[in-house]
Amino acid sequence: MKLNIAVLPGDGIGPEIVTQALEVTKAICSKFNHELSYKEALVGAIAIDKTGVPYPQETHELCMASDAVLFGAIGDPKYDNNPSAKVRPEQGLLKMRKDLGLYANLRPINTFPSLIHKSPLRAELVDGADFMCVRELTGGLYFGRPQGRSEDGNTAYDTCVYTREEIERIVRLSYKLAEQRNKKLTIVDKANVLCTSRLWRQVAQEIEKEFPHIETEYMFVDNAAMQIIQWPKRFDVLVTENLFGDILTDEASVITGSLGMLPSASIGIHTSVFEPIHGSYPQAAGKNIANPLATILSAALMLEYAFDLKEEGALIRKAVDASMDAKVVTEDIASGEKAYSTSEVGEWVINFIK
Amino acid sequence: MKLNIAVLPGDGIGPEIVTQALEVTKAICSKFNHELSYKEALVGAIAIDKTGVPYPQETHELCMASDAVLFGAIGDPKYDNNPSAKVRPEQGLLKMRKDLGLYANLRPINTFPSLIHKSPLRAELVDGADFMCVRELTGGLYFGRPQGRSEDGNTAYDTCVYTREEIERIVRLSYKLAEQRNKKLTIVDKANVLCTSRLWRQVAQEIEKEFPHIETEYMFVDNAAMQIIQWPKRFDVLVTENLFGDILTDEASVITGSLGMLPSASIGIHTSVFEPIHGSYPQAAGKNIANPLATILSAALMLEYAFDLKEEGALIRKAVDASMDAKVVTEDIASGEKAYSTSEVGEWVINFIK
Ligand SMILES: CC(C)[C@H](C(=O)O)[C@@H](O)C(=O)O
Ligand SMILES: CC(C)[C@H](C(=O)O)[C@@H](O)C(=O)O
Numbered sequence: 191m192k193l194n195i196a197v198l199p200g201d202g203i204g205p206e207i208v209t210q211a212l213e214v215t216k217a218i219c220s221k222f223n224h225e226l227s228y229k230e231a232l233v234g235a236i237a238i239d240k241t242g243v244p245y246p247q248e249t250h251e252l253c254m255a256s257d258a259v260l261f262g263a264i265g266d267p268k269y270d271n272n273p274s275a276k277v278r279p280e281q282g283l284l285k286m287r288k289d290l291g292l293y294a295n296l297r298p299i300n301t302f303p304s305l306i307h308k309s310p311l312r313a314e315l316v317d318g319a320d321f322m323c324v325r326e327l328t329g330g331l332y333f334g335r336p337q338g339r340s341e342d343g344n345t346a347y348d349t350c351v352y353t354r355e356e357i358e359r360i361v362r363l364s365y366k367l368a369e370q371r372n373k374k375l376t377i378v379d380k381a382n383v384l385c386t387s388r389l390w391r392q393v394a395q396e397i398e399k400e401f402p403h404i405e406t407e408y409m410f411v412d413n414a415a416m417q418i419i420q421w422p423k424r425f426d427v428l429v430t431e432n433l434f435g436d437i438l439t440d441e442a443s444v445i446t447g448s449l450g451m452l453p454s455a456s457i458g459i460h461t462s463v464f465e466p467i468h469g470s471y472p473q474a475a476g477k478n479i480a481n482p483l484a485t486i487l488s489a490a491l492m493l494e495y496a497f498d499l500k501e502e503g504a505l506i507r508k509a510v511d512a513s514m515d516a517k518v519v520t521e522d523i524a525s526g527e528k529a530y531s532t533s534e535v536g537e538w539v540i541n542f543i544k
Numbered sequence: 545m546k547l548n549i550a551v552l553p554g555d556g557i558g559p560e561i562v563t564q565a566l567e568v569t570k571a572i573c574s575k576f577n578h579e580l581s582y583k584e585a586l587v588g589a590i591a592i593d594k595t596g597v598p599y600p601q602e603t604h605e606l607c608m609a610s611d612a613v614l615f616g617a618i619g620d621p622k623y624d625n626n627p628s629a630k631v632r633p634e635q636g637l638l639k640m641r642k643d644l645g646l647y648a649n650l651r652p653i654n655t656f657p658s659l660i661h662k663s664p665l666r667a668e669l670v671d672g673a674d675f676m677c678v679r680e681l682t683g684g685l686y687f688g689r690p691q692g693r694s695e696d697g698n699t700a701y702d703t704c705v706y707t708r709e710e711i712e713r714i715v716r717l718s719y720k721l722a723e724q725r726n727k728k729l730t731i732v733d734k735a736n737v738l739c740t741s742r743l744w745r746q747v748a749q750e751i752e753k754e755f756p757h758i759e760t761e762y763m764f765v766d767n768a769a770m771q772i773i774q775w776p777k778r779f780d781v782l783v784t785e786n787l788f789g790d791i792l793t794d795e796a797s798v799i800t801g802s803l804g805m806l807p808s809a810s811i812g813i814h815t816s817v818f819e820p821i822h823g824s825y826p827q828a829a830g831k832n833i834a835n836p837l838a839t840i841l842s843a844a845l846m847l848e849y850a851f852d853l854k855e856e857g858a859l860i861r862k863a864v865d866a867s868m869d870a871k872v873v874t875e876d877i878a879s880g881e882k883a884y885s886t887s888e889v890g891e892w893v894i895n896f897i898k
Contacts, residue, residue, distance in 0.1 A: 274746070280736045310665050310773050331685075331704065337739045344708040346743035350685065354698040380787070382634045385691045389700035392628070412794040419664050419773060420798055433734070437791055441769040 192225045193497060196256035196461075198249065200234040201279065202470025203480035203532075204262025210482035210536030211260060211489040214509075217540045218493065218502050229256075233286070234264030234279040234470070244282025250289055254460055258496035259290075260489060261465035267472050287327050291459030294360050295325040295435065296367070296491075297467060299422075299442045302451060304514055305523055309447030311419065316445055321425035322371065323442055324364045325435025327456060329356045330386070332432050352386045352431065357393040363457070364429035365401045374405045374426035378414045378434055390431065411438070418442050443467055450481035450522045453488035455495050464492040478531045481520040483510055486539060509542040545578045547851060550610035550815075552603065554588040555633065556824025557834035557886075558616025564836035564890030565614060565843040568863075571894045572847065572856050583610075587640065588618030588633040588824070598636025604643055608814055612850035613644075614843060615819035621826050641681050645813030648714050649679040650721070650845075651793050651821060652807070653776075655800045658868055659877055663801030665773065670799055675779035676725065677796055678718045679789025681810060683710045684740070686786050706740045706785065711747040717811070718783035719755045728759045728780035732768045732788055744785065765792070772796050797821055804835035804876045807842035809849050818846040832885045835874040837864055840893060863896040 197212060199205040212228065219226040231249035238244050244264070253259050264279045272278075286292070300320045301309070309316045334349035361377070368375040377394045379387035391408060398406045409417070411434045417424060418441055430438060443452050449468055456463040466484030474480045487510060494503035513519065518538045521529035530538070551566060553559040566582065573580040585603035592598050598618070607613050618633045626632075640646070654674045655663070663670045688703035715731070722729045731748045733741035745762060752760045763771070765788045771778060772795055784792060797806050803822055810817040820838030828834045841864060848857035867873065872892040875883035884892070 274735070274742050278736065284737070310669050312664060312666055315664050332737055334701065339739065339743070346706055346740045347688065348704040348738045348740050350702040350704065352700055380790075381628070382632065383638070383686055384702045385693065386700045386702050388628050389693070412790045415769070415791045415795040416798045419795065434791075436734075436766045437769045437788075440766040441773065441795065444770045444774055 191497065191499070193219060193227070194257045195226070195228045195492070196252045196259045197228050197230045198233045198259060198261045199230065200262040200264040200470060201236055201266050202263055202472040202475045204234070204264070204470055206476075206478060206532050207466065207480055207482040207485040208260060208262040210532060211485040213536055214486050214506060214539055214543065215260070215489045215493075217543045218506065221543060222499070222502055233261070233282055235266035235269060237282060238277055238279065242277070244277065244279050245285045250286070253286070253290055256461055258492045259461055259463040260492060261463050262485065263466065263468065263470035265470040265472070284332065286463070287456065288333060290461055290463065291328060292456040292463055293326065293328045293356070293459065294363050294457040295327045295439070296455045296457065297323040297325070297439050297443065297452065299323060299446060299452065301446045302448050302514060305446070305448040305451070307447070307525070308523070309445060311422070311445050316422055316447070319422040319446065321422070321442075322367055322427045323435065323439045324360065324367065324427060324429040325439055326356065326360045326431050327435075328432075330432035350384070350386050352389055354389065354393055357390050358397060360429060361394050361397050364427050365397065365404055368404045368427040369401070372426040373403065374407070376407050376409055376414070376425055376428045378409050378411050378428060378430035378438065380411050380434070381408070382410060386431070414438055415441060419445060439467070448523065450520070451483050451487065453484050453491050455488070455491045457495065462496050464488040464496070478533055479521055480532050481522050482532050482536050483513070486510060486536070505543060509539045512542050513538050545851065545853070547573060547578055547580045548611045549580070549582045549846070550606045550613045551582050551584045552587045552613060552615045553584065554616040554618040554824060555590055555620050556617055556826040556829040558588070558618070558824055560830075560832060560886050561820065561834055561836040561839040562614060562616040564886060565839040567890055568840050568860060568893055568897065569614070569843045569847075571897045572860065575897060576853070576856055587615070587636055589620035589623060591636060592631055592633065596631070598631065598633050599639045599643075604640070607640070607644055610815055612846045613815055613817040614846060615817050616839065617820065617822065617824035619824040619826070638686065640817070641810065642687060644815055644817065645682060646810040646817055647680065647682045647710070647813065648717050648811040649681045649789065649793070650809045650811065651677040651679070651797065653677060653796045653800060656802050656805060656868060659800070659802040659805070661801070661879070662877070663799060665776070665799050670776055670801070673776040673800065675776070675796075676721055676781045677789065677793045678714065678721065678781060678783040679793055680710065680714045680785050681789075682786075684786035704738070704740050706743055708743065708747055711744050712751060714783060715748050715751050718781050719751065719758055722758050722781040723755070726780040727757065728761070730761050730763055730768070730779055730782045732763050732765050732782060732784035732792065734765050734788070735762070736764060740785070768792055769795060773799060793821070802877065804874070805837050805841065807838050807845050809842070809845045811849065816850050818842040818850070832887055833875055834886050835876050836886050836890050837867070840864060840890070859897060863893045866896050867892050
């Protein structure tokens with residue numbers, strides 16, 4: 191098979207962790223006789239520095255021409271605490287999501303036995319938790335218009351908009367994911383207050399009929415924020431709108447105690463993007479200490495979702511588990527024992543694959 | 545002093561727990577020689593059943609004429625999972641908030657040593673956590689207009705609106721609370737995406753200058769959702785807009801392990817409302833098993849915030865702590881030992897006060 195991917199390292203630790211994930215992908219391709227072709231492009235603060243915009247047209251064209259995008263992280267302290275700066279790295283992220291039609295952000299939340307003690311939750315609550323958060327990524331308050339200020343500047347407004355098509359698309363995708371998993375779908379909204387949520391619930395209740403073998407449950411977002419902490423094992427697939435998803439997926443990711451281990455997939459109309467859920471961690475940039483495993487696991491998701499290469503993805507996962515069993519891990523997850531560097535961990539995983 | 549209050553028991557366990565809180569208030573008033581006058585009124589599902597609307601005009605007039613409102617809980621299973629029903633109990637709650645101008649919902653989050661083991665978090669993370677969540681309660685997506693559907697019904701929209709005055713009012717209140725506490729304020733928004741959040745941050749940055757002795761920090765809502773679990777002790781006062789507040793305050797309340805113990809105050813223009821943060825718990829209604837302590841502690845907040853009766857409020861708190869030390873508690877927080885009934889717990893607290 192021929193794999194044609196775009197590589198967007200981004201800012202901070204992005205380049206280091208993406209390098210390892212790319213090397214792992216190369217190792218997989220040579221083992222399974224796939225042909226990998228890839229090109230790199232700029233995104234984020236580094237793109238602003240070099241081109242003036244955070245998501246240059248050239249980068250967009252490369253992504254459009256690729257079957258999948260391997261993404262690092264974006265963000266630079268010089269843009270922090272200045273959310274009204276004219277040009278910001280996050281704008282690149284949002285533009286990329288919109289222009290590539292990345293409508294579904296998938297975040298598998300699972301725990302690693304050797305990291306349970308790092309969870310802020312009591313071990314018995316979180317041990318074995320394994321669910322999938324699906325966040326709608328191109329609608330809602332993030333992109334609704336009008337958005338702005340009154341003439342005197344003293345009133346501000348944002349608009350939350352959802353269409354039937356947007357909701358159908360993501361709810362149907364979520365049911366399909368539930369079919370491949372434990373056959374339960376939790377649909378999170380605020381239908382007791384919001385009109386958009388009532389459309390979500392109405393559309394979901396229609397689609398529910400197509401999936402009688404899946405257990406469907408509806409939950410208000412405030413309740414979901416509680417249940418994720420109180421009883422994470424009750425979830426299988428959880429789907430929600432963009433802003434609720436922003437909040438709930440971050441909440442869900444910290445309960446595992448392994449933030450540095452969690453990958454994500456953003457499924458798009460034109461192509462799909464695979465990236466770790468953690469940020470650009472500028473303090474660690476260039477030090478060869480960042481954990482590359484979330485990005486390596488994102489490469490596994492890429493093989494599975496973008497290329498339907500199940501066996502290849504599974505081998506990466508096995509190699510990551512093995513590196514953890516062998517305690518070849520970076521300082522963020524090493525406890526007591528020796529910490530390895532970013533590249534040492536990457537190389538260990540590659541050798542395991544070979 | 546003359547205390548003139550409205551009593552709104554509401555649905556489910558509301559009447560039972562409010563009865564205990566009212567008896568406690570009576571005991572305090574007779575001990576400290578205050579004159580208490582009160583009247584009851586309908587709200588919630590029971591108001592719909594009896595009058596057709598969830599917040600009758602008569603109830604509103606009573607509240608307007610009172611110095612404070614003691615509130616139970618609303619909600620009935622017959623309205624659940626039917627968010628598009630024409631008349632619903634929650635509408636009463638929202639109408640009451642708007643009509644009484646209840647702009648600030650205050651939720652003190654604190655832990656009880658004897659309940660730490662009920663927290664989903666590891667004890668060392670949550671033991672000693674003590675912060676105050678301030679949620680803006682009459683603006684944002686909850687009340688912004690336009691809200692509705694396109695003509696064909698296939699597009700839905702909600703509007704988030706905030707004015708400078710609304711933000712100033714709540715941010716200033718939060719700074720004043722921080723002055724009386726540990727002198728730190730966390731302002732939570734999504735200023736990297738929302739225009740309303742950028743107005744929040746701009747206004748907050750102006751008011752910040754008036755309070756140089758308070759440490760101010762700005763945090764994105766997704767980050768706040770993580771930090772509340774990872775490091776709850778870092779917070780002192782946290783302020784945010786309506787919908788973020790809905791989600792974050794519920795998240796914050798479960799980390800204590802003592803949901804049945806948490807009171808709230810909704811500060812208003814015309815009067816203020818005091819209620820437990822838990823719901824109407826219909827399964828327990830009429831069984832005399834519900835925990836009355838959150839409502840009793842809400843009465844303490846009422847004495848402090850509405851009547852500036854500090855000593856009186858403190859005595860209620862002391863009585864509640866004593867009842868817990870004596871293990872005179874309802875089944876939800878009894879562990880192993882005998883569980884007491886709602887009225888037994890209330891009577892114990894009253895006897896302690898006397
Ligand atoms: C950086 C920001 C705009 C972004 C979002 O809110 O979507 C981030 O928090 C995320 O979740 O990817
Ligand atoms: C019942 C509902 C409308 C309400 C809200 O969202 O404000 C509730 O969740 C709350 O927090 O008091």
